[in-house]
Amino acid sequence: MAETTTSPFGKGLLAATSIQLAETRRGAGRAPGMSAVAGLASAVAVMLAGPAARAQEPARDPVAAEALFKAARALVDKGDYAAGCPKFEASLALNPSASTMINIARCHEREGKLATAWHDYQRALVLNRETAGEQRRRSLEEIAKKEIAALEPRVPKLSVVVEGAPSGVEVHRDGTALPAAALGEPLPIDPGPHEIRASAPGHETETRAITLAEGQTETVALTLRPAAAAGPGAAGAPVTAGDAPGGGGGVPAWAWVSGAAGIVLVGASVGFLIDDLSAISALRDNCREVPGGTYCTPGYDFAADNARKNRDFGLFVGLGGAGLVALGVAVYGIIGAGGEKEPAPAQGAVALPWIAPSGAGASISGSF
Structure with a gap:
């Protein structure tokens, strides 16, 4: 009571x-x-x-505490711990007593919270000093000490160690901060899963999860690593073409190569167009249509200019088209460099012209 x-x-x-x-x-x-x-x-x-x-001090109401204690005892005797244990807690808040604390300890022990129950029995011994009646006080003391002795080998213990602990290190066990003096000490803890987190300024936070069984003693060793340096140019950080000095103000190198190739190809196609027009002009000056066929000036090589005309036209179309494609790729690279920077490709785009007896063109190779 x-x-x-x-x-x-x-x-x-x-x-x-x-x-x-x-x-x-x-x-x-x-x-x-x-x-x-x-x-x-x-x-x-x-x-x-x-x-x-x-x-x-919290408000005391011994009369209400006694009523709650009796109601909780009746529920627990029927096996209804879910309803009875909170009433013990309410009774303790209104009037702390050793007997109520012992019943709360038994509730926690039944829930598997062995370390919490072990602590509750220790509190009961302290509260028992105010228990009225020598015989009653001795009886409660014997109960609490007996339960403590039975629980001690069952209570798990967890030791947390931070190897090479840096300045300002903070360690939390299940969200509760552990004092520096508690590190390395095997502390009682309830069975089940637990989370250990360690952090320090300028270091990466390390989190470790562990599950303890009854009577188990474990040590969790944590090592905090210095935080990696961030930003381009830092040690170990990759440098892209846009970040490198002299990288064209962020424009990738392949865009400039593609643009230069495009200009060369377009220039070559214009040269073949001029030669094509020259061949057409020579054919018109030296040949004319007559009834029954074509008449050309004696000594004029009709076949050579006709072949040159057909060849130049094919080269004009092929090289001109390839040049326009290369210029388009260059424009894409230059415009794209003005927005969000993309990682530089492993290989720039290169336009390679080709010429065959029946035509000409260009192939584009690389990453866009």
Whole structure:
């Protein structure tokens, strides 16, 4: 059952009275006014401290705590721990007692929270000092110590170590910060999954998950690595063509190669067009249509100019088309460099002209 305790305000009032009487006795040889003032000041100071002490402590209601304790006991006896255990917690909040704490410890033990239950029994021993009645106090103490002895070999322990711990390291176990003095110590913990996280300024955060069984003792060793340097030009960072000095202001090199090839091809196609027009002009000047066929000036090589005309026209079309394609690729590369930078391709685009007896053209190779 729940035990009752003495009110802090009552203790404070008794203390104030005692101080006032003592001051009165000591001040018998002083001036009467000074003794009275000193005694009154002491009494007022202690009486004012009484409400402050009550404000810092949770409100107590032993009657409600007793009712909740009995209701919880009845539910647990029926096997309804889900409804009974929260009532023990509510009873403890209204009036802390060793018996209520022991029942809460048993609830946690049943849930598999062995370290939490072990801690609850330790708290019960502390609360038991205020239990009324010597026999009752000894009985509760024996229960708590017996349960602690039975739980200790079952409680898992976890030790966290940060190898070469950098300055400002912070370690969290299941979201709760571990003090630096706790590192390396095997601390009791409930069975089941747990998460360990370590971080430090200028270092990568490391997270480790571990699952502990009853009675298991484990050590989690963490090593924090320096954070990698970021940004182009940093040690180990890749440098693209647009980032390299003299890289054409961000325009990839293949765009300039393709543009130059396009200009050469278009220029060559224009040259073949001029030669084609010259051949056509020579044919018109030296040959004319007559009834029954074509008449050419004696000594004029009709076949040579006719072949030159056909060849030049094919080269004009092929090289001109290839040049326009190469120029288009160059424009694409230059415009694209003005937006989001793309990684430079492993090989630039190159236009390669080809000439065959029946025609001409160009092939584009590389990455676009």
